[in-house]
Amino acid sequence: MNEFELIRTHFQRDPLDPSVVLGVGDDAAIVSQLSDYETVISVDSVVAGRHVPQICPPDGFAARLLGRGLSDLAAMGADPKYVLLSLTLPTFEPGWVDHFADRFHKLCVRFGLDLVGGDTSRGPLSAHITVIGHVPKGSAISRSGLRSGDDLWVFGSDLGGARAYLDVLDGLESNHEVWAERYWRPEPQLVAGLSLRGMASAMIDISDGLCQDLFHLLDNSVGSATVKLQSNLIPFCDDLVDRFGLEKALEYALTGGDDYCLLASIPPGLEVPGCGRRIGMVVKGESARILLDGKPLPSKWQLGWDHSR
Amino acid sequence: MNEFELIRTHFQRDPLDPSVVLGVGDDAAIVSQLSDYETVISVDSVVAGRHVPQICPPDGFAARLLGRGLSDLAAMGADPKYVLLSLTLPTFEPGWVDHFADRFHKLCVRFGLDLVGGDTSRGPLSAHITVIGHVPKGSAISRSGLRSGDDLWVFGSDLGGARAYLDVLDGLESNHEVWAERYWRPEPQLVAGLSLRGMASAMIDISDGLCQDLFHLLDNSVGSATVKLQSNLIPFCDDLVDRFGLEKALEYALTGGDDYCLLASIPPGLEVPGCGRRIGMVVKGESARILLDGKPLPSKWQLGWDHSR
Numbered sequence: 036m037n038e039f040e041l042i043r044t045h046f047q048r049d050p051l052d053p054s055v056v057l058g059v060g061d062d063a064a065i066v067s068q069l070s071d072y073e074t075v076i077s078v079d080s081v082v083a084g085r086h087v088p089q090i091c092p093p094d095g096f097a098a099r100l101l102g103r104g105l106s107d108l109a110a111m112g113a114d115p116k117y118v119l120l121s122l123t124l125p126t127f128e129p130g131w132v133d134h135f136a137d138r139f140h141k142l143c144v145r146f147g148l149d150l151v152g153g154d155t156s157r158g159p160l161s162a163h164i165t166v167i168g169h170v171p172k173g174s175a176i177s178r179s180g181l182r183s184g185d186d187l188w189v190f191g192s193d194l195g196g197a198r199a200y201l202d203v204l205d206g207l208e209s210n211h212e213v214w215a216e217r218y219w220r221p222e223p224q225l226v227a228g229l230s231l232r233g234m235a236s237a238m239i240d241i242s243d244g245l246c247q248d249l250f251h252l253l254d255n256s257v258g259s260a261t262v263k264l265q266s267n268l269i270p271f272c273d274d275l276v277d278r279f280g281l282e283k284a285l286e287y288a289l290t291g292g293d294d295y296c297l298l299a300s301i302p303p304g305l306e307v308p309g310c311g312r313r314i315g316m317v318v319k320g321e322s323a324r325i326l327l328d329g330k331p332l333p334s335k336w337q338l339g340w341d342h343s344r
Numbered sequence: 345m346n347e348f349e350l351i352r353t354h355f356q357r358d359p360l361d362p363s364v365v366l367g368v369g370d371d372a373a374i375v376s377q378l379s380d381y382e383t384v385i386s387v388d389s390v391v392a393g394r395h396v397p398q399i400c401p402p403d404g405f406a407a408r409l410l411g412r413g414l415s416d417l418a419a420m421g422a423d424p425k426y427v428l429l430s431l432t433l434p435t436f437e438p439g440w441v442d443h444f445a446d447r448f449h450k451l452c453v454r455f456g457l458d459l460v461g462g463d464t465s466r467g468p469l470s471a472h473i474t475v476i477g478h479v480p481k482g483s484a485i486s487r488s489g490l491r492s493g494d495d496l497w498v499f500g501s502d503l504g505g506a507r508a509y510l511d512v513l514d515g516l517e518s519n520h521e522v523w524a525e526r527y528w529r530p531e532p533q534l535v536a537g538l539s540l541r542g543m544a545s546a547m548i549d550i551s552d553g554l555c556q557d558l559f560h561l562l563d564n565s566v567g568s569a570t571v572k573l574q575s576n577l578i579p580f581c582d583d584l585v586d587r588f589g590l591e592k593a594l595e596y597a598l599t600g601g602d603d604y605c606l607l608a609s610i611p612p613g614l615e616v617p618g619c620g621r622r623i624g625m626v627v628k629g630e631s632a633r634i635l636l637d638g639k640p641l642p643s644k645w646q647l648g649w650d651h652s653r
Binding site (some may be wrong): 056060061063065066068074076077085121123151152158161165166167168170172175238239240253285302 | 460
């Protein structure tokens with residue numbers, strides 16, 4: 036099967052949305068966008084041997100790829116519309132591609148996403164997606180705007196499970212379904228993202244670890260600010276405290292990457308959607324930018340995940 | 345230098361166009377599009393060891409990447425607006441990244457393109473770009489619409505030079521500046537593309553070889569059609585005939601990939617832009633779909649370049 040047949044068989048589908056004027060199969064796709072809306076765009080990659088193990092399940096590869104990309108749209112409060120996929124495969128294994136494409140399309144249907152562009156080549160396994168969404172003009176939520184007085188909230192799954200799963204991969208822990216689920220099938224918090232338009236003062240998705248992503252919000256705060264986190268409010272993933280003890284569980288929940296929850300600052304007194312959990316508050320800037328139960332973060336914590344390492 | 349510093353230093357620039365509401369540096373970019381326009385989108389990749397040699401010059405890598413991507417917009421008659429880059433680097437060599445980013449930004453400025461999204465990771469060298477352009481509603485030129493009676497034209501550089509350069513890389517030929525230029529710095533035919541709106545009945549860019557790309561136009565023709573090519577009208581790249589003889593030069597010009605000219609069918613009697621060269625005509629379908637000087641294409645020709653091979 037050559038490139039054209041592969042694209043035709045696995046990646047060409049009838050568009051879901053009438054805004055797709057021309058889909059996969061020409062030099063480029065054409066989409067027609069609503070006036071009074073702005074376009075929100077992000078690019079993400081999953082490289083085998085780097086973001087995921089060298090050999091990995093095709094459905095997990097697809098789910099993590101789309102989860103990661105859509106989480107960026109969720110963090111802007113955007114509605115997903117289109118996706119473009121550039122896939123590099125070491126060999127053409129029909130079974131692997133079948134399963135990958137199957138999961139990819141199922142998730143596209145679930146999230147109302149049209150695949151409008153594809154590129155395939157031979158090479159070390161990696162996939163790169165561009166996700167495109169939209170928001171009513173002026174209503175996107177950026178990383179800028181956190182200010183003292185706000186509360187700090189997380190939306191979506193509990194924290195630290197994806198990080199704990201790396202210990203399973205390293206053979207340090209026995210298999211654990213929930214952690215594997217968090218790692219391979221991250222759930223982009225699109226509904227929560229939409230519901231926070233006009234409410235969150237700033238928002239980011241937790242991809243590099245809660246504290247590291249929080250630093251990005253603090254870097255863009257209005258005036259100097261310090262965040263006070265409360266350990267008793269942190270929503271831990273299943274069995275994290277039992278297996279590792281509270282101290283290590285906190286480290287995993289606050290510094291482990293790949294949770295893909297949303298982290299938002301919200302002025303007090305607003306009616307926050309039910310899936311949100313308040314984990315702390317923002318005060319005027321002090322010497323430390325993040326305090327945990329009133330103390331600076333432990334210096335031995337490896338803060339966050341640097342994808343370029 | 346970690347991922348964030350790398351992006352900040354090398355890939356964050358002030359937007360050129362006021363339509364960029366929010367550029368690189370947040371979860372996603374926000375752009376505001378004109379009403380009465382449609383958005384044109386394409387994704388492309390350059391994988392080292394596959395599309396280019398394993399070790400390759402950073403400025404050539406950047407120029408070929410953007411040339412390849414923008415050529416898809418040219419082939420739709422679209423105006424380029426935005427680009428997103430996902431870059432995978434085996435190691436962080438400041439000199440290499442400097443040169444790559446420098447050439448990338450210079451070309452962005454030249455083509456009026458804003459870099460609105462970036463992702464970097466460690467891994468085998470590859471780059472994936474999504475290019476986004478626009479056209480007044482309904483004016484994009486697709487691959488569908490070629491019909492008998494049309495003339496067949498190429499726009500842009502001469503043909504076969506990029507293919508001949510592969511012989512230089514393989515050590516079969518001595519260095520040749522023009523061929524190297526065609527390979528490393530393909531010129532996307534954006535101006536020609538724009539000028540063909542409302543004129544070309546169908547268009548494609550020559551990335552996989554003239555004949556193979558012509559088959560895509562024939563696959564989407566209105567009614568059955570055969571293209572009659574005339575070898576005396578083919579614009580050969582410098583020295584192709586002298587070095588290889590006419591027969592081999594024709595093979596390179598008609599089947600070699602990576603020329604990134606435009607191939608368009610145009611009804612007769614129109615005033616075609618000066619940079620165009622007529623290379624044949626479309627007649628009612630015969631048993632062969634392409635005839636060269638009245639004969640079927642030589643069966644020994646390896647037709648086109650399959651990027652998934």
